[in-house]
Each structure stands twice: as structure tokens, then as C-alpha cells.
Amino acid sequence: AQKITQTQPGMFVQEKEAVTLDCTYDTSDPSYGLFWYKQPSSGEMIFLIYQGSYDQQNATEGRYSLNFQKARKSANLVISASQLGDSAMYFCAMRHLNFGNEKLTFGTGTRLTIIP
Amino acid sequence: DVKVTQSSRYLVKRTGEKVFLECVQDMDHENMFWYRQDPGLGLRLIYFSYDVKMKEKGDIPEGYSVSREKKERFSLILESASTNQTSMYLCASDTQGRDEQYFGPGTRLTVT
Numbered sequence: 001a002q003k004i005t006q007t008q009p010g011m012f013v014q015e016k017e018a019v020t021l022d023c024t025y026d027t028s029d030p031s032y033g034l035f036w037y038k039q040p041s042s043g044e045m046i047f048l049i050y051q052g053s054y055d056q057q058n059a060t061e062g063r064y065s066l067n068f069q070k071a072r073k074s075a076n077l078v079i080s081a082s083q084l085g086d087s088a089m090y091f092c093a094m095r096h097l098n099f100g101n102e103k104l105t106f107g108t109g110t111r112l113t114i115i116p
Numbered sequence: 117d118v119k120v121t122q123s124s125r126y127l128v129k130r131t132g133e134k135v136f137l138e139c140v141q142d143m144d145h146e147n148m149f150w151y152r153q154d155p156g157l158g159l160r161l162i163y164f165s166y167d168v169k170m171k172e173k174g175d176i177p178e179g180y181s182v183s184r185e186k187k188e189r190f191s192l193i194l195e196s197a198s199t200n201q202t203s204m205y206l207c208a209s210d211t212q213g214r215d216e217q218y219f220g221p222g223t224r225l226t227v228t
Contacts, residue, residue, distance in 0.1 A: 009156075035216060045206065045219035091158060102147065103174060104208075104217055108158040 002027045004092050006107035013082050014115050020067070021077040021110050023092030031097045034075040035104070036066065039089040048090075051075060052097075087114045119143070120220040122207050128226045135194040137223050139207030145218075146211060148190035150174075150182065153204040153222075165190055197227045 003026040013019045025034065036048040051059045051066045059066045067076040075094075079086055092107040123138035141148065147166055151159040151174075161174030163182040171182050179201060183191045190209075194201055204224050208217040 006158075043204070043222045045208075045217075047216035047218075050216060093159075102212060103161055103164055103172075104149070105161075106151075106159040108156060 002029075002032075002094055002096065002105045004094055004105055004107035006092055006110050008110045009108075010111045010113070012113050012115055015084060016081055019079045019082050019086075019112065021079075021090050021092075021112065023075045023077065023107060025073050025075060025092075025094050027073075027094065027096070029096045029098070033095050033097055034066070034068070035093040035095070036064070036075075036077045037091045037093065038086075039091065039109075041088070045091075049077070082114050084114050084116060087112060120207055120209055120218050122205075122220040122223050124223050125221060126224050126226075128228065129194075129197050130228055131198060133194075133197050133227075135197050135225065135227075137192040137194075137205055137207075137225070139190045139192070139209075139220055140188055141190075141207075141209040141218070142188065143209060143218065144187065145209040146187075147209060148184065149208040149210075149217065150180075150190065150192045151206045151208065152176070153206055159206065162192065197225075199227050201225065202227045 005024045032053045034051045038046045049061045049064045051068045063080045065078045089109045091109045093104045095104045120141045149164040150162045153159050165171045165184045181193045206222045207220040210217040
């Protein structure tokens with residue numbers, strides 16, 4: 001069974017600082033994908049970044065990067081130069097990439113608050 | 117612009133009522149999903165569908181059923197609503213593989 005663990009229920013970070021949101025996962029399947037989503041107070045889920053288990057390099061998307069450590073089964077999200085608009089819930093998720101087993105499993109989320 | 121829409125943003129129902137939550141996507145996606153979101157529990161998968169008329173149970177299917185008669189539409193049905201089904205319900209769709217899931221705006225259901 002696949003499992004995602006986010007151990008930080010909430011974080012407070014000063015504006016312009018970098019922040020790391022932790023995510024560990026558990027799976028015995030070698031082929032999987034890892035996702036990060038942002039959920040602002042308005043409720044919509046916004047896709048941020050994706051990392052495949054066979055990708056050689058860590059994924060980056062603008063101010064977001066994914067620190068992928070396969071041996072440790074961790075996929076931490078790094079947000080550089082945080083902004084007030086980054087205040088939101090953040091969810092880590094994983095799916096296996098073989099047909100018939102593609103459901104997405106989510107962690108419990110981290111509520112990030114950026115302090116001016 | 118890709119879009120997943122849900123029939124209601126807010127819904128209030130009484131215990132025992134039959135409740136229909138509708139989801140429509142305009143991206144020709146094969147896969148559609150229903151989640152519920154509760155504080156401290158994240159998103160939990162209720163049901164999903166790989167194709168028309170096909171459905172698979174997720175992690176918490178008890179008390180729910182689904183219907184997918186057309187590719188673009190996926191309905192979640194609460195046969196007899198109970199107070200413990202008060203929650204935020206999110207619909208999503210995607211294609212196979214690495215593509216991200218696209219989410220609807222959510223329906224906040226209150227059962228009294």
C-alpha cells in the first residue's frame with residue numbers, strides 16, 4: 001500500500017525567506033510520480049510541481065523546487081523567496097504509474113503562513 | 117482553458133435524504149475521481165472511474181455510490197445522507213500517467 005506522510009501540520013515563515021515543506025512516502029513499486037498541490041483559502045487545488053521516480057534531476061518550476069531523495073523516500077517542496085500569496089495549505093501526493101493502479105494518495109497537508 | 121465544474125459550491129441536506137453531486141470536465145479525460153477533504157485528514161479517495169460505466173472503489177467508499185454514463189460526467193451519490201458525511205467534496209480528472217489531476221472548485225456539503 002502507498003502512504004504519504006507530512007509531519008508539519010503548520011508552519012510560520014517570514015516573508016522573503018525560503019521554506020521547506022517535508023514529505024515522505026512509502027511504496028514498494030519502482031515506478032511512481034510525486035506531486036505537490038497548493039490549496040489557498042478559496043479552496044481550489046493548484047498543481048505546483050511533479051517528480052517522476054526515474055527522473056535524474058530534481059524538478060523545478062519557478063520559485064518551487066522538489067528536493068527528491070529516492071533512497072530516503074522523501075520529496076520535500078522548497079519555496080524560495082516566500083511571498084504573502086504563498087500562504088495556503090500544501091499537499092504532497094503520489095501515484096503509481098502502471099495502468100490500473102493510478103489513484104493519487106495524498107498526505108494530510110501543511111498549512112503555511114507567511115508573516116509580513 | 118481546462119475546466120472541471122461541480123454542480124454546487126454549497127449544499128445543505130437533511131439526514132436520510134438522497135444527495136447527488138455532479139461533476140463535469142471538458143478535457144476529454146479518461147479518469148475521474150471523487151475525494152472528500154476533512155481537516156487533519158487530507159484528501160481521501162471515495163471512488164474513481166477509468167472509463168464510461170466503469171468504477172473502482174477508493175479508500176472510503178462506504179455510504180457512497182457513483183455513476184458515469186458519459187465520459188465527461190461523474191456523479192457521486194449519497195443514498196441516505198448522514199451527519200458524518202458533512203465534508204468538502206472535490207472532483208478531479210486526468211489522463212493516464214504523469215499528468216496532474218485537475219480539480220473542481222469543491223462542494224461543501226452539510227448534513228443536518
